[in-house]
Structures are given as C-alpha cells and as structure tokens.
Amino acid sequence: MNTDNNVLNKIKGKLVVSCQALPEEPLHSPFIMGRMAYAAYLGGASGIRANSVEDIKEIKTTVDLPIIGIIKSVYDGSDVFITPTMKEVDELYREGVDIIAMDATDRVRPDGTTISELFPRLREAYPDQIFMADCSTYEEALKAVELGFDCIGTTLSGYTEATRGKILPDFEMVEKLVNTISKPIIAEGGVSTPEELKKMFDLGVYSSVVGSAITRPMEITQRFMKAIQ
Template identity: 80%
Template sequence: MNNKNSMLEKIQSKLVVSCQALPEEPLHSPFIMGRMAYAASLGGASGIRANSVADIQEIKQHVDLPIIGIIKQVYGNCPVFITPTQKEVDELYQEGVDIIAMDATDRIRPDGSTISELFPVLREKYKDQLFMADCSTYEEAARAVELGFDCIGTTLSGYTEATKGRALPDFEMAEKMVHSLTIPVIAEGGISTPEELKKMYDLGVHSAVVGSAITRPMEITQRFMQSVK
C-alpha cells in the first residue's frame, strides 16, 4: 500500500473535525484552533480539516492526525475562495499538508481559469500529493474524478449560486457519488447531529467532516436560541 492510500485509510469510516475560525469570528486564533484540534482528538477524531498555514502549524504541535488543509483567500468579487489559485496550493504543499482540499466547482477562478484548466497543472507538479475536490454537484464530482483528484467531497452543495437552498446534509448527492464514482467520497456540509453522520456512513461514504456543530460555539448557541424565540 502506498503512502497516499494509507493516509486515506486512516480516516476511513471515522470522523474528521473541521477546526476553523475566520477573522471576524470570536475564536479566530491559531492558538485556539490548536486547542480545538486537541480537544477533537481526545474526543476520538481521526483527522482535522484546517484553514491557513498558521493554524495548521499550531495544530501539528498538538495532534498527530491526518490534516485536510485549505487556505481561504478572497480575491475581489470572485466567489471561489477555498484554495483558489496555485499560490495557495504551493503554500500548503510546502507546509506538508496530508490532503490539500480546493474548490472544484465549475465557477471561474480568480486567475480566470477553470478547475479543468488549473488542476492538471497541479497534478503534474505535485504527483505525490493527495488532493480533495470540494464540489457542489454530482457533475462537478464526476469531472474531478476524471481530472485526477484523490477524493471528492460534498462540501459546497448549497453554498453556490446554482445550489442555493438545497437541503443539507446533501444525502442524495452523497449517495449518487458513492454508487457511481470510483474514488473515496467524503461527506461534508451541514452534518449537525450524530444521526445525520450515521446516515452518511450507512450510505457508504468513505469518511465525513463535521465542523460547525462541534467547533463553532457561536453558531451552536444561535441554533439553540432559535428554539426559545
């Protein structure tokens, strides 16, 4: 078994916890994300999804788990901001991230390219790197397989103009991906309860990422407050 397959096996049928906080959020801090990741590992997480080189470096000080790394970078009005250009991929590769995740939707990227134009260049440059495609539709996931991604996620379903309003978690998309595509499917986006997580695994996904329901206390509080308004 090569190292790439071994890394994917480490998160198979297990939980990846997303430890992220954007600059406008109360917990924004590499220090806090490092402790958040440590808490997730104590709770049984087998992988961490993290944003920014600074957060990833801090998280590595506290956990020895596979890391799905991204860099959220906004360029003007471009809607693609999850590892949007080669610059962010280069930074994550240099940091030694186990899996680099990037927006793999059909939208135009900040440099004017599409994922179909950009990714072959990255695949050729970084042959030994695991790449995850964050998709919003089944069609995008199918194209990601053809492009040579190592795993595909439901991450962006409901978060693009074309999929706005879609019910999350997107069980339908996940199930179709599992049954029709040939690489590991990672369920991500809107998984809010243990029951939803179990349903995703019952559908046959390789792994799953849970973020806000575990690591965003402001959003968790808001969800509870909805019940008393």
C-alpha cells in the same frame, strides 16, 4: 509527501473534525484552533480539517492526525475562495499538508482559469500530493474524478449560486456519488447531529467532516436561541 493510501486509510470509516475560525469570529487564533483540534482528538476524531498555514502549524504541535488543509482567500471578482489559486496550493504543499482540499466547482477562479485548466498543472507539479475536490454538484464530482482528484467532498453543495436552497446535509448527492464513483467520497456540509453522521456512513461514505456543530460555539448558541425565540 504522502505517495500512498496510508493517509486516506487513517480516516476511512472515521470522523474528521473541521477546526476553523475566520478573522471576524471570536475564536480566531492558531492557539485556540490547536486546542480545538486536541479536544477533537481526545473525543475520538481521526482527522482534522483546517484553514491557513498558521493554524495548521499549531495543530501539528497538538495532534498527530491527518490534516485536510485549505487556505480561504477572497479575491475581487471571483466567488471561489477555498484554495482558489496555485499560490495557496504552493503554500500548503510547502507546509507538508497531508491532503490539500480545494474548490472544484465549475466557477471561474480568481486567475481567470477553471478547475479543468488549473488542476492538470497542479497534478503535474505535485504528482504525489493527495488532493480533495470540494464540489457542489454530482456533475462537478464526475469532472473532478476525470481530472485526477484523489477523493471527492460534497463540501460546497448548498453554497454556490447553482445549489442555493439545497437542503443540507445533501444525502441525495452523497448516495448518488457512493453508488457511481469508486474514489473515496467524503461527506461534508451541514452534518449537524450524530444521527445525520450515522446516516452518511450507512449510505457508504468513506469519511465525513463535521465542523460547525462541534467547533463553532457561537453558531451552536444561535441554534439553541432560535428554538426559544
């Protein structure tokens, strides 16, 4: 696995494009996500964020870029679904994903643990793996740093009960993190325009992930339709 900062250095100051499509979406297919990743690469992306081992395997055949891997799994009784348990982490590790991202909110996970209980076990099991903490609040980011995550994402701001209604992208959270945390801060969530992306880098983020605005044509179409309705 990646034991140094080479992988993180490859995305420093660069754009990561999220290539994901859930089962209910029109573009759901490892082949299509592979082509989407290739298009992002040709456009200048320096990294890819992808969901599921199947998609990641396909993307690896089309681009040689660092991959932030997740597995979205919905479990009854828990709101945590981004790489929620050890099972998903094990699968991503076996696939050799460069960076494993996971929900690092303070919510109870499907196995009844919190991130404070689960992550020390993961760090012990996979000491050389790079882990990204998908957080929703500044306090969760501080806890993730304390636990030993390698980089911090703002991924879940606005998507949890505690942060519902937050205006995205969350520039306020990003600025606070950049000014107080030495770990790489990766802006993610609601970055919809080139201008917003530039503002993120002006604030000092290490890297930024853009997804829906680039790789979800159905949502992009809906945005345009809303403007004329």
